[in-house]
Amino acid sequence: MASHYTIILIFSVSIAATASTLLSDGLKNDLFPEILRDVAVARLYELGKVSDADGYLERTFLSPASIRAGNLIRTWMEDAGLTTWMDGLGNVHGRIQPPNASKKALLLGSHLDTVVDAGMFDGALGIISAISALKVLNVTGRSRNLKHPVEVIAFCDEEGVRFQSTFLGSAAIAGVLPVSTLQIPDKSGLTVQNVLRENLIDTTEENLSQLKYDADSVLGYVEVHIEQGPVLESVGLPLAVVKGIAGQTRIKLTVRGSQGHAGTVPMSMRQDPMVAAAELIVSLESLCKRPQDYISSNGPDGQCNAFSIKSLSGSLVCTVGEISTWPSASNVIPGQVTFTIDIRTIDDIGREAIIYELSNQMDTICDRRSVSCIMERKHDANAVSCDAGLNSQLKSAAYAAIKRMTGEDIGDVPVLMSGAGHDAMAMSHLTKVGSLIRLLS
Structure with a gap:
């Protein structure tokens, strides 16, 4: 060298x-x-x-x-x-x-x-x-x-x-x-x-x-x-x-649940946005490591073809770089968790397919955990x-x-x-x- x-x-x-x-x-x-x-x-x-x-x-x-x-x-x-x-x-x-x-x-x-x-x-x-x-x-x-x-x-x-x-x-x-x-x-x-x-x-x-x-x-x-x-x-x-x-998309994802005392709210009665956010982040990692397992030509508008899926497998990267909670106290179940998502790939159609699938997973996870989730696209740039x-x-x-x-x-x-x-x-x-x-x- x-x-x-x-x-x-x-x-x-x-x-x-x-x-x-x-x-x-x-x-x-x-x-x-x-x-x-x-x-x-x-x-x-x-x-x-x-x-x-x-x-x-x-x-x-x-x-x-x-x-x-x-x-x-x-x-x-x-x-x-x-x-x-x-x-x-x-x-x-x-x-x-x-x-x-x-x-x-x-x-x-x-x-x-x-x-x-x-x-x-x-x-x-x-x-x-x-x-x-x-x-x-x-x-x-x-x-x-x-x-x-x-x-x-x-x-x-x-x-x-x-x-x-x-x-x-x-x-x-x-x-x-x-x-x-x-x-x-x-x-x-x-x-x-x-x-x-x-x-x-x-x-x-x-x-x-x-x-x-x-x-x-x-x-x-x-x-x-x-x-x-x-x-x-x-x-x-x-x-x-x-x-x-x-190309790049930056997303802000806000998860809202029910704030409560860490010692008095039973596990079975919690609507905890922190664990919902954790599941969403792990789900995102799986999606971006193996996009071919999740998306197909039946993606948004049916536009994601085999070429896009192959391209995603070689160029897709997804990152959660920032997490914040409210009220951010060690003895309080948070009422809200916000985190950022950065999605990048050379294939713009494939990037939209990933966001589409992420939105579907978000709806499923948040409904199951009885929390609300809001996805905001903060920045988009085509490849x-x-x-x-x-x-x-x-x-x-x-x-x-x-x-x-x-x-x-x-x-x-x-x-x-x-x-x-x-x-x-x-x-x-x-x-x-x-x-x-x-x-x-």
């Missing part, structure tokens, strides 16, 4: 080669490891210290740390020779505009926000690698010969931690962000629009549409990211190309297929970079499905997308 530093260098070289190949005639100059590796690694660690919390990494939409991170990224963009600006939702942009270039721009990007207790490479790796790659093109003078502009975008919100609404920044640029999003409150009661105004950004429902890019001005969007999973490590390779991004042409360029660039750096002929760069959601899902509504992922080591 290549070293940590070598993997980052391979990754950055791949991006530089991809941008150059897509827009000109390939990367043939020196690798500039001091830029593509050493500076990139130092900046990753510097950005990883920009946090709203002590002892762990946390940056949410337009938080103080997020603003500091955006300013730092903007400084690095300017150091690379990019023209920079912040748009009306807090996305940070840096652009190379070669002389005599056409108007269609290649967009590169990732996000600057994080989850709570995040890894420092999530999102940041893509942004910093892209900036480093463009700096090399500027240093070597190759940027003047590019046939198209290149723009790096550090999206303000991909994770959706603060407002529980993912892809705020990229959805605005793609033109698919509902105007109602501006009025969504965070836990403190501040709306998205309030937070924008606190940061001197005057975005209203009337001018939100101005953030949308014209599809005719975009050549394509390429996102680079860490894998966030074990597959690359298991095959011993540092890079892979993404064939598609799994996205990456563009074959962009992926072919990414695959060639990754293969060449790995061979040049390690001397190894790996035969073929693996092509994987991404189970993690990325800004490419929103950007696919605007333009064709491609994606490259690297091993986190």
Whole structure:
């Protein structure tokens, strides 16, 4: 396995080669490891210290740390020779505009926000690698010969931690962000629009549409990211190309029963939402481990065919990540239990079939236990297929970079499905997308 530093260098070289190949005639100059590796690694660690919390990494939409991170990224963009600006939702942009270039721009990007207790490479790796790659093109003078502009975008919100609404920044640029999003409150009661105004950004429902890019001005969007999973490590390779991004549904399930004293309510008389929730969670696990045992072509609207069932068996994952109870006391039978469900698969029809079957199981379990159950769909995103042409360029660039750096002929760069959601899902509504992922080591 290549070293940590070598993997980052391979990754950055791949991006530089991809941008150059897509827009000109390939990367043939020196690798500039001091830029593509050493500076990139130092900046990753510097950005990883920009946090709203002590002892762990946390940056949410337009938080103080997020603003500091955006300013730092903007400084690095300017150091690379990019023209920079912040748009009306807090996305940070840096652009190379070669002389005599056409108007269609290649967009590169990732996000600057994080989850709570995040890894420092999530999102940041893509942004910093892209900036480093463009700096090399500027240093070597190759940027003047590019046939198209290149723009790096550090999206303000991909994770959706603060407002529980993912892809705020990229959805605005793609033109698919509902105007109602501006009025969504965070836990403190501040709306998205309030937070924008606190940061001197005057975005209203009337001018939100101005953030949308014209599809005719975009050549394509390429996102680079860490894998966030074990597959690359298991095959011993540092890079892979993404064939598609799994669709996702987030559900909030509320189970209400009869609150009572833990010592005085007989077991036979209880309407306990906790045990009903436990049974539902175990039932969900069984459903998602063996979907072929539960669904058939008789699913919702009869649309789930044999292909979907096979696809589910290879890509379906389901997670309960958050549970809360009321009143949450050790000597009280709870009156209410709420938990979240995250369902992901590359097959959208199959995902609907899973939700349909889950709803049926919920009705059966809750009726039998004499509790009420309410299922709320909080987020839906359809699966996205990456563009074959962009992926072919990414695959060639990754293969060449790995061979040049390690001397190894790996035969073929693996092509994987991404189970993690990325800004490419929103950007696919605007333009064709491609994606490259690297091993986190």
